[in-house]
Amino acid sequence: MGIGYAAIAIKAGMSPLQTVSMSFLVYAGAGQFIAASMLASSASLMAIILTQFVVNLRYFVMSTCVLNKVEESNLPLNIFAGHLTVDESFAMFSLSSESSIWTFMGIALIAWAGWCLGAAIGVVILDLLPVIVTNSFNISLYALFVAILVPSIKENKQIGILVLITMIMNAILTPIMGNWALIVSTLIGAGIGMYIVDDEYVLTGDA
Amino acid sequence: MDYINLVILGCALVTFIPRLIPALFIDKLNFSPKFEKFLNLIPYTALAALICPGVLTVDNQLWYIGLIGAVVAAGLAWKKAPMGAIVIITVVVLITVYSIVPFF
Numbered sequence: 001m002g003i004g005y006a007a008i009a010i011k012a013g014m015s016p017l018q019t020v021s022m023s024f025l026v027y028a029g030a031g032q033f034i035a036a037s038m039l040a041s042s043a044s045l046m047a048i049i050l051t052q053f054v055v056n057l058r059y060f061v062m063s064t065c066v067l068n069k070v071e072e073s074n075l076p077l078n079i080f081a082g083h084l085t086v087d088e089s090f091a092m093f094s095l096s097s098e099s100s101i102w103t104f105m106g107i108a109l110i111a112w113a114g115w116c117l118g119a120a121i122g123v124v125i126l127d128l129l130p131v132i133v134t135n136s137f138n139i140s141l142y143a144l145f146v147a148i149l150v151p152s153i154k155e156n157k158q159i160g161i162l163v164l165i166t167m168i169m170n171a172i173l174t175p176i177m178g179n180w181a182l183i184v185s186t187l188i189g190a191g192i193g194m195y196i197v198d199d200e201y202v203l204t205g206d207a
Numbered sequence: 208m209d210y211i212n213l214v215i216l217g218c219a220l221v222t223f224i225p226r227l228i229p230a231l232f233i234d235k236l237n238f239s240p241k242f243e244k245f246l247n248l249i250p251y252t253a254l255a256a257l258i259c260p261g262v263l264t265v266d267n268q269l270w271y272i273g274l275i276g277a278v279v280a281a282g283l284a285w286k287k288a289p290m291g292a293i294v295i296i297t298v299v300v301l302i303t304v305y306s307i308v309p310f311f
Contacts, residue, residue, distance in 0.1 A: 018211050025219040030261075035218050039211065048214055053221040062253065065246050071211050077232065082226035087257055094250035101247035135266050136301040139276035142262045143297035146277055149254045150284035159251055166252040168257035174260055189252030189266040190245050202247040 002118015004134050007126055009119075012040035016123040023119040029141070030084055031055045034179075043081060054179045061186065062090040066104060069094065073101040084108035086115075088141070091148045095119050158197040165192060269308070276301050 002023060009019040014036065021034055031052050038048045063085040067078055081104055089108035098105065100158040166189035174180035193202075209219045256279065260304065265273035279300050 001218065014304055015212055020213060022215045022218070026216075026222050028222050031218070031222060035214065039214060043211070045213060045217060049217040049221055052218045053225075056222040058253065060228060062250055064229040064233070065225050065249050067229050068238065068243075068246055072223060075230065078230035079268040080258060082230040083223060085226055087253075091254055093251060097262060099232050130303040132302065135272070136305065138265045139273060139280075139301050140298055141264075141278060142258055142265065142273065143280040143294045144290065145254050145258050146280040147284045147288075147290045147293040149251065149258070150281050151287075152251065154285060162248070163251055163255040166255035170256040171260040182253075185256040186214050186253045189255065193248035193252065194241070194245060197248060199244060202244050 002115045003122035003126075003129070003137055004030075006119045006122025007129075007136065008033060008040065008136060009037040010123060010126060012036045014039070018119075019123050020116060020119045026052075027083065027086065027115065028052070028056045028117070028168045029088075046091070051179060055182075058087075058183045058186065059085050061183065062087070065094055066090055069099050070101045070104065071099050077101055077105075081105065081108065084112050086111065088144060091145060095148055095152060112166045156197070156201050158201070162189060162197055165189065234241065272301065275304055 005023065006019050009022065009032070010016070014022070022035070026032055026035070034055055035048055035052055038051065059082075065083045066081065066085055066089075067073070070078075070081075073081070078101075081101065084105070086110070089104065089111050092107050093104045107112065151162060166185055169189060170181055170185035173185055177184060260265060261272040262277045263270040276297050280293050282298045283296060288296070
């Protein structure tokens, strides 16, 4: 994924250093793809930053979930954990049985390093990779998401139904609301889940 | 200042703020069990929304490429394959599919 981002960033006119710094400083999977593509189509600074804000607003929800699950931590660690909250680290930590801040930091630092390293590798070997290979790597993130989600669906049919409802809702809302759809579907989906998923399944442990 | 640097710094700022706010206030908040349930459901709905319809745009021209990948990953996960294996096998399957597609 990091490699794929580098491909778009370089095409958008970013220098190798800028490409890697963006991965380090912004650290937002899909957000960086979008920012680089908008840069390539010479969008205005305001438009890029506003879109970025909307696309990455989900991290507010995700870092709230992560920090709410964590038992013991402190402010500097929480702030660092916040910066390292992305879809992957959030997903892997939320549905794992561990709730220590260090478990999250372990997962998250590896993901962050991997993302920055991917960008660095991308700017070097970019032209050598055929589209087929980069597209095939694009699936890896989705494969990870599916791999995290399936065991819960298998264990609880109500979660499965909730997942299906949310997917359909987001597929309908995406063409209408664009970048807002993801966060809206996530929140409405969780709201629906309050009524269709039994308390005991989701309230185990940290309630 | 370079326009691209401004874009990077602006994006970094608006991405960091939503991540910072929960860190500042999480200790001062005590959530009700109902809201805890809501928060605990978010990982499932967020993953659902991230997967669909995004997975269909893995390849901009061939929507079914992503679908094949998702089905392969789901099948492997159902059979309790380890996570790393699921990701690697899915990527390999897609590279294989790409090599076959031109023959149809």
